[in-house]
Each structure stands twice: as structure tokens, then as C-alpha cells.
Amino acid sequence: MTSSSRDVAPKGQTRAALLFLLPAFVLIAVFVAYPIVYAGWLSFFRWDGASAPTFVGLDNFLRLATDAIFWKSLGRNILIAATAIVLQVFLALLIAYCLVRIVPFVSRLFLFFYLVPVMVSEICIGLLWRFLYNPYFGLVNASLKALGLGWLQRGWLGDSATAFPAVVVVMSFTYLGLYVLLFVAAVRNVPESLYETAEIDGAGHFTRFFSITVPMVWDAVRANTLLAIIGSLKTFSLVFVLTNGGPNQASEVVSTYLYKAGFSSFEMGYAATIGFAQIVLTAAGAFVIFRYLKRARGGNER
Amino acid sequence: MRMRASTLPASGPVRRVTPTTIIVLAVLTAHVLMVIFPFVWVAYSTLKTNKEFMRSVWALPTSFSLDAYVGAWSGGALGTYAMNSLWIMAGATVLTVIVATLAGYALAVYRPRWMAGVELSLMAAMAIPAYVALVPLVVLLRNAGLLDTHLGVILPTAAFNIPVSIFIMRAFFVTLPRELFDAARLDGTGEFGIFRHIAMPIAWPAMFTVAVVNMIWVWNDFLFPVVFINSPARKTLPVGLTDFVGEHITNYPVMLAAILIAAIAPLVLFVFFERQITSALLGGAVKE
Numbered sequence: 027m028t029s030s031s032r033d034v035a036p037k038g039q040t041r042a043a044l045l046f047l048l049p050a051f052v053l054i055a056v057f058v059a060y061p062i063v064y065a066g067w068l069s070f071f072r073w074d075g076a077s078a079p080t081f082v083g084l085d086n087f088l089r090l091a092t093d094a095i096f097w098k099s100l101g102r103n104i105l106i107a108a109t110a111i112v113l114q115v116f117l118a119l120l121i122a123y124c125l126v127r128i129v130p131f132v133s134r135l136f137l138f139f140y141l142v143p144v145m146v147s148e149i150c151i152g153l154l155w156r157f158l159y160n161p162y163f164g165l166v167n168a169s170l171k172a173l174g175l176g177w178l179q180r181g182w183l184g185d186s187a188t189a190f191p192a193v194v195v196v197m198s199f200t201y202l203g204l205y206v207l208l209f210v211a212a213v214r215n216v217p218e219s220l221y222e223t224a225e226i227d228g229a230g231h232f233t234r235f236f237s238i239t240v241p242m243v244w245d246a247v248r249a250n251t252l253l254a255i256i257g258s259l260k261t262f263s264l265v266f267v268l269t270n271g272g273p274n275q276a277s278e279v280v281s282t283y284l285y286k287a288g289f290s291s292f293e294m295g296y297a298a299t300i301g302f303a304q305i306v307l308t309a310a311g312a313f314v315i316f317r318y319l320k321r322a323r324g325g326n327e328r
Numbered sequence: 329m330r331m332r333a334s335t336l337p338a339s340g341p342v343r344r345v346t347p348t349t350i351i352v353l354a355v356l357t358a359h360v361l362m363v364i365f366p367f368v369w370v371a372y373s374t375l376k377t378n379k380e381f382m383r384s385v386w387a388l389p390t391s392f393s394l395d396a397y398v399g400a401w402s403g404g405a406l407g408t409y410a411m412n413s414l415w416i417m418a419g420a421t422v423l424t425v426i427v428a429t430l431a432g433y434a435l436a437v438y439r440p441r442w443m444a445g446v447e448l449s450l451m452a453a454m455a456i457p458a459y460v461a462l463v464p465l466v467v468l469l470r471n472a473g474l475l476d477t478h479l480g481v482i483l484p485t486a487a488f489n490i491p492v493s494i495f496i497m498r499a500f501f502v503t504l505p506r507e508l509f510d511a512a513r514l515d516g517t518g519e520f521g522i523f524r525h526i527a528m529p530i531a532w533p534a535m536f537t538v539a540v541v542n543m544i545w546v547w548n549d550f551l552f553p554v555v556f557i558n559s560p561a562r563k564t565l566p567v568g569l570t571d572f573v574g575e576h577i578t579n580y581p582v583m584l585a586a587i588l589i590a591a592i593a594p595l596v597l598f599v600f601f602e603r604q605i606t607s608a609l610l611g612g613a614v615k616e
Contacts, residue, residue: 039438042519046434047446049427050490057487058453061461061468068463075466121356128352138602139360142367145598145605147548149566150591153573154366163385165369199363204609211610231348260457263550267570281459281551288463289555301460308455 062305068298075294086299096300099271099278100307106194106279107258113198115250118205119213119243123235125206126213127221137210140203148200152267155196159183186276189269193277196264201257205250212246213239248320255315259308280304367591374585381580396581397589403582404575406589408561409568412478413547416564419482421542424489425535431490432497433527437509450491458488458551469556476558485552489545493538499611500534501527537604537611544594544605565590 069086073079090096121140125133143151158165161181170178182192216239224234240247262281265271271278271286280300288297373381374396375389400406435443465484466475474480504527512522553564563571569590576583598605 036440038519040440042523043434043438043440043443045520046430046438046523050431050494053423053427053483053487053490054450054453056468057465057484058456058461061464062456064464064467065460068467121359124352124356128349129356132353132356136356136360137606139364141598141602141606142364142595145544145594146367146591147550147566147594149548149550149569150587151366153569153587154370157369157385158366165386168386202363207606207609256455260459262457262459263566266550281457284459284462285555288466294463294467298463301463305456305460308457309452 062302065298065302065305068295069302071295072293073295074292075288076292079295082295086296087303089296090299090303095275095278096280096283096303098275099280099283100304102190102277102279103259103261104311105190106197106261107255109194109198110201110254110258111251113194114202114205115247115254117198118202118250119209119240119247120235121202121206122209122213123231123239125210127234127239128231133210137203137207140206142203143200144203144207148263149267151196151200152264155268156183159192183269184273186273189273190277193265193268196268197261200264201254205254208250208253209243209246212243216242248316252316255311256308259304259311370584370588370591374581374588376581378579378581385580396579396585399579399582400572400576400585400589404572404586405560405563405568406565406572406586409563409565410589412562412568413565416478416481416485416553417543417546419478420485420489420546421539423482423486424493424542425539427486428490428493428497428538429528429531429535430523431494433501433523433531435494435498436501436504437527450494453488453491454495456488458484462551462555465552466555475556476562478562480556481552481564484556485546485549489542493542496538496541496608496611497531497534500531500537504530533604537608540597540601540604541608544597547594 068079070081070083071079072082072085125136129136159182161167161179161184164182166182167179170176180188182188220238220242221234224238229237260281261279262285265277265279265282266285269277271282275283284297284300284304287293287300369386372389373385375392375394377391377393377395380389380391435447461484469475469480469484472480474483508526509522512526517525548566549564550566554567554570557563557567560568560571569586572586573583576586
């Protein structure tokens with residue numbers, strides 16, 4: 027930074043900036059960055075967490091490459107992300123449009139209700155949904171019976187065919203509100219005049235939604251999609267409390283698998299490998315999606 | 329969803345009630361009821377006795393009894409868990425607010441070329457799942473003698489919440505006019521003086537906003553407390569709650585009362601500080 031770029035004392039400002047950033051830098055370096063580097067280092071060792079670690083070279087990575095449970099778990103994280111884009115991001119945009127453009131008189135109240143599950147701990151939410159899914163007296167089964175679909179009744183979380191979809195349903199109910207909030211703010215920022223013109227042209231809500239709202243809030247769509255993907259890869263507590271990855275690892279995700287490897291089987295080196303591989307894949311995935319959305323946007327308007 | 333026939337040009341901001349309005353209202357109302365039903369159900373179920381609960385799990389209570397709350401409070405260590413959560417929440421929130429205010433200010437006010445790199449690293453840190461750091465953090469905390477202590481939970485929790493909190497603070501500080509700082513600089517005020525005497529006094533509402541969302545996040549956090557704390561006497565509420573539920577599997581109203589007790593603090597915060605919380609979520613997430 028040369029003094030030509032600023033009128034006043036940029037050198038003093040740079041030093042001040044560094045000082046202001048220092049506490050954040052120290053905390054993030056010690057508790058976020060260093061652990062990730064350390065995870066990379068630990069992935070070359072076999073270690074039970076107590077005795078001395080044994081260097082095993084690339085054994086952990088080779089094991090990971092052929093570990094069907096890891097890849098299936100990762101696949102479920104990606105599936106969660108895909109459903110989140112539809113059941114959370116897209117649905118939230120649709121709800122936000124309705125709240126802002128069609129029923130604005132209830133938008134504040136409804137937004138409040140949508141945000142309630144966002145505020146409550148996932149542990150509480152998971153415990154409550156265990157009642158809804160209960161095989162003996164759960165409301166899900168009771169509703170099916172009432173609708174004459176009694177043959178569909180089952181122990182949703184205990185059945186390996188339905189455990190994972192059941193968890194995904196809880197997730198979409200739980201996190202939806204955050205995206206409704208973000209989209210309500212974005213949809214409100216769309217200039218009224220655009221809708222007025224469309225209205226005069228006789229465009230219905232369907233047309234207005236897809237030809238005005240969606241392109242106008244595309245930045246928010248992109249940001250929220252990224253947010254949903256990142257959130258889906260982070261997911262832990264809801265799965266932990268609903269199924270703990272079971273039955274028979276039918277709803278295992280990367281986080282629960284890592285947790286079990288590290289703190290039930292005490293394979294710390296392998297748990298670190300799972301985490302380290304996940305971070306690399308997360309980064310790559312986010313990058314690709316981000317680029318793709320950027321290009322998709324450049325394609326339909328400029 | 330094609331409903332064009334029903335919408336006529338509205339005159340001014342006042343909209344006419346059309347069939348579309350009614351249909352949309354009905355569908356959204358049904359959906360909202362589904363979203364909040366579990367919370368409504370847990371609230372009225374805690375008023376039942378266990379016998380009444382077992383007779384009809386989903387029906388409204390016929391009696392009004394607070395026994396479940398008494399049972400929940402006296403039947404376990406919820407009070408202890410709540411105090412532990414409170415300490416960890418207070419510690420992590422205070423630390424996060426102070427650190428994020430300083431850094432958010434730097435990000436908004438100073439623009440040396442490397443600041444873009446700082447922003448990028450913070451966004452990367454936001455994307456990192458906490459469980460990736462789990463095993464190394466256990467080693468780190470054990471070596472530092474912080475495993476199974478509240479401080480051992482506070483420090484990593486704050487570190488993981490700091491990046492998003494920085495962006496919320498930055499979103500506030502960028503709204504301040506630059507002239508404010510330039511004028512003070514011309515008067516010879518030092519950089520820290522400007523922060524202390526000009527920025528800080530008007531930053532309290534933003535700091536409070538960051539504090540409220542962090543309180544909720546930390547209170548609800550599960551991963552770090554469940555891994556880093558073993559002693560029952562030091563467990564936090566969400567972790568203790570999972571133990572409690574396992575021990576009270578036979579008395580549902582008591583179990584539900586415990587769940588409600590754990591859920592109530594963030595909901596109270598949300599009711600009172602809805603505006604701050606929503607603005608924080610917007611300020612932190614609108615960053616791309």
C-alpha cells in the first residue's frame with residue numbers, strides 16, 4: 027500500500043487493520059485452520075487416541091477409497107443437498123413470493139412461524155419428530171390410517187427403507203424458514219414498477235414469478251443454494267438424534283460416520299481421514315456449483 | 329399454479345381479495361400449521377398426566393396439570409444442565425461479539441489489497457463443517473488441559489461462530505459514512521480512538537444483534553458439547569436432554585416437559601428480539 031492510493035496515513039491504517047483482525051485471526055487459526063491441517067497429518071496414522079500413533083502411510087486413504095459406507099454416506103449428504111435445493115430453497119422462494127405478492131397481510135405472522143423451528147435446538151426437534159414417527163402411536167401412521175392408507179403404516183425411523191427419507195423430511199421442515207426469510211427480503215427488493223408493468227400486460231402470478239421474481243432475485247437464489255449445499259454437508263445433530271445413522275447404517279451421513287469411527291471405534295486416524303477427505307470434497311463441490319450457477323445466470327440474461 | 333384469470337390490476341397498494349388470495353392463504357395456512365404443529369403439540373401435551381397421554385396421544389388435554397414440569401425439573405439435572413449451557417453461552421457470546429466487532433470494523437473501514445484475501449478465508453471458514461476438526465480439537469484440548477471443561481467448549485464454539493459474526497458486523501459498519509472517519513483523522517484522532525469514540529458508541533445495536541443470534545446458536549449447539557464434555561455435572565442442556573429422555577422413557581409428559589424447557593430459551597429470545605435476529609440472519613447470509 028503506497029501513500030499515493032490514499033490521502034491519509036495508509037501505513038497507520040494498515041497496522042490498525044492488522045491489530046483489529048488479530049484476535050479473530052488467532053482464534054480461527056488455532057481452532058479452525060490448525061485442526062484441519064492436523065487432520066490431514068493424522069490421516070497418515072493409525073491411532074486409538076490413547077497409545078502412540080503408528081505411521082501407516084496411505085493406508086487410511088486406500089481404506090477410504092474402497093469404504094462403501096463412506097461413499098454411501100457422502101452420497102446421502104449430496105442427496106440431502108439436492109433435496110434441500112428443491113424442498114428448502116425453491117419451496118422457500120415460492121412461499122416468499124406468495125407472502126410478499128399475494129398475501130402480504132399475513133407475511134409477518136407466517137414468517138415468524140416459519141422461523142420457529144430455525145430457533146429451536148435440533149435435538150428438541152428430533153426428539154419431537156420421533157413421536158410423530160412412532161410406530162405405535164405416531165401421528166404419521168395415525169393420519170395414514172385416517173386417510174385409508176393404513177397399509178402404508180410402518181416404523182418410519184426403524185425401517186431401513188424409510189429411515190433416510192424420514193430424516194430428510196424433518197430437515198426440510200426445520201430449515202425451510204431460514205430460506206423463506208432470506209427470500210422474503212430479496213423479493214421485497216424487486217421494484218414494484220416491474221410487477222405493475224406485467225400486471226398491465228395481463229401476466230398472471232405464474233408468469234410474474236418465473237419471468238420477474240426469479241431473474242430479479244437470482245443472486246439470492248445462488249447464495250441460498252450455496253448455503254443449502256454447505257448446510258447439507260455440515261448436517262449432524264438431526265441425524266444423530268433421529269436415527270444415529272441407523273438402522274444398519276441406512277441413514278448414515280459423513281458426520282455420524284466420522285463420529286462413530288472416532289468416538290465409538292476409537293479409530294482416530296481413520297476419523298481424521300474421513301474429515302480431511304470431506305473438506306477437500308466440500309471445497310471442490312462448492313466451487314463447481316458456484317461456477318455453474320454463475321454461468322447459468324450469464325446465459326439467460328446479461 | 330396458473331391463476332392468471334383471477335388477478336385483476338390492483339389499484340394502488342391496496343390489493344383486492346381474489347380467489348387466488350384465498351387459495352394461497354388456505355394452502356400457506358395449512359403448511360404453516362404443519363411446520364409449527366410439533367411445538368404446539370408438545371406444549372399442550374405437557375399439561376396431561378401420563379395416563380391421559382397414553383389414552384390419546386394427540387388429543388387436547390382434558391385436565392390442566394403442571395405435574396410434568398415439576399417432574400421434569402426435579403426428576404433429573406435439568407437445572408444443572410441449564411446453568412452449564414448458560415455459562416458456555418455467555419462465554420462464547422461475549423468472546424465472539426468482541427472479536428467479531430473488531431474484525432468486522434477492520435473489514436468495513438480499511439481496504440488494503442490483502443483484505444479481499446481475508447474475506448475469502450473467512451468465507452472458506454464459514455463453509456467448513458465443524459466435525460472435520462473434531463478429532464484434532466480433542467487432541468488439542470486434551471493437551472491444553474481443556475477437555476471436559478466449559479472453556480474447552482467456549483473457545484472452539486466461538487472460533488466457528490466468529491466468521492459469520494464478522495460479516496454481520498461488517499454489514500453494519502459499511503453503512504457508516506466514510507466522511508465520519510476521514511473528518512476525525514484530519515482532527516488527528518488515532519485509528520483506535522476513531523474506533524473507540526466514533527464507531528463503538530453507535531455500534532451497540534449491531535453488537536447486540538450479533539450477541540442474540542450467537543446466544544441461540546451456542547445454546548442449541550450439540551456437536552462440540554457432546555464430544556468435549558464427559559462429566560454429567562458439566563453437560564449442556566441439549567446433551568443432558570438426550571440422557572434425560574433415555575431415563576424417563578416411561579413418563580411421556582415429563583419427557584416432553586423437559587424438551588420444552590430446553591427449547592423455551594431461544595423461543596423467548598426470538599419473541600422479544602425478532603427484528604434483531606432476522607436482520608442478523610440476513611446480514612450474515614446475504615454475503616455470497
